[in-house]
Amino acid sequence: xxxxxxxxxxxxxxxxxxxxxxxxxxxxxxxxxxxxxxxxxxxxxxxxxxxxxxxxxxxxxxxxxxxxxxxxxxxxxxxxxxxxxxxxxxxxxxxxxxxxxxxxxxxxxxxxxxxxxxxxxxxxxxxxxxxxxxxxxxxxxxxxxxxxxxxxxxxxxxxxxxxxxxxxxxxxxxxxxxxxxxxxxxxxxxxxxxxxxxxxxxxxxxxxxxxxxxxxxxxxxxxxxxxxxxxxxxxxxxxxxxxxxxxxxxxxxxxxxxxxxxxxxxxxxxxxxxxxxxxx
Numbered sequence: 298x299x300x301x302x303x304x305x306x307x308x309x310x311x312x313x314x315x316x317x318x319x320x321x322x323x324x325x326x327x328x329x330x331x332x333x334x335x336x337x338x339x340x341x342x343x344x345x346x347x348x349x350x351x352x353x354x355x356x357x358x359x360x361x362x363x364x365x366x367x368x369x370x371x372x373x374x375x376x377x378x379x380x381x382x383x384x385x386x387x388x389x390x391x392x393x394x395x396x397x398x399x400x401x402x403x404x405x406x407x408x409x410x411x412x413x414x415x416x417x418x419x420x421x422x423x424x425x426x427x428x429x430x431x432x433x434x435x436x437x438x439x440x441x442x443x444x445x446x447x448x449x450x451x452x453x454x455x456x457x458x459x460x461x462x463x464x465x466x467x468x469x470x471x472x473x474x475x476x477x478x479x480x481x482x483x484x485x486x487x488x489x490x491x492x493x494x495x496x497x498x499x500x501x502x503x504x505x506x507x508x509x510x511x512x513x514x515x516x517x518x519x520x521x522x523x524x525x526x527x528x529x530x531x532x533x534x535x536x537x538x539x540x541x542x543x544x545x546x547x548x549x550x551x552x553x554x555x556x557x558x559x560x561x562x563x564x565x566x567x568x569x570x571x572x573x574x575x576x577x
Contacts (some may be wrong), residue, residue, distance in 0.1 A: 330545075331359070332543055332568060350562070358409060408436075417437075423449075429461055520541055
């Protein structure tokens, strides 16, 4: 056990890329564009090309969805993407190997694994922390792991220099927001609407007041996600927040284009159009 923690301390010697990116954006007075894609959709080979293209397109933080057979928070677009990824043979081990390969190619942007806890539990918690840190993962967002039950997982992540990203929902009670804020590093993901992920025509209400409430308890950056799919919505969401997350709108286009040779450049152009309002 001691050798396990010693190896984590060695891994944590480098600054966390999420922290460094948000610090740089604050200095530049800009907001973060966080993108989500499902790893392995349509294949891990395509995901590798997409990740590199997104870095060139100006994405600040990239969430890689680990495909899982029983998603709870994902809408139909992301469920179908996970299904395509599973059918292509994508596993958590494969995603970690992909991250390591991308880092070896010089990928610099922060990577967050967007996952349910089951794949981590099956991999082995300690082994996952060690393997994720070695591969070059910067943070993990567990959709179904409450902060009160993180235990040794959160401790191991911190010792390895990685961030556990927490969610705050419109229905989260004020006392719970205070507790989540106390535990949070990297960034807090504010879920802007009740329900599951998916594209929406209109922004949810109450975002500004909720962000102000979160910020009363923490200096950790707050990003807004769920339902954001256009450049106008990106601009609106980031007006008060430190950044925004776009997922389903990107994933939907990946699903439409599939394995066509035009898929990666087409997605890169779309992402660039969404990034522009935050970086101009």
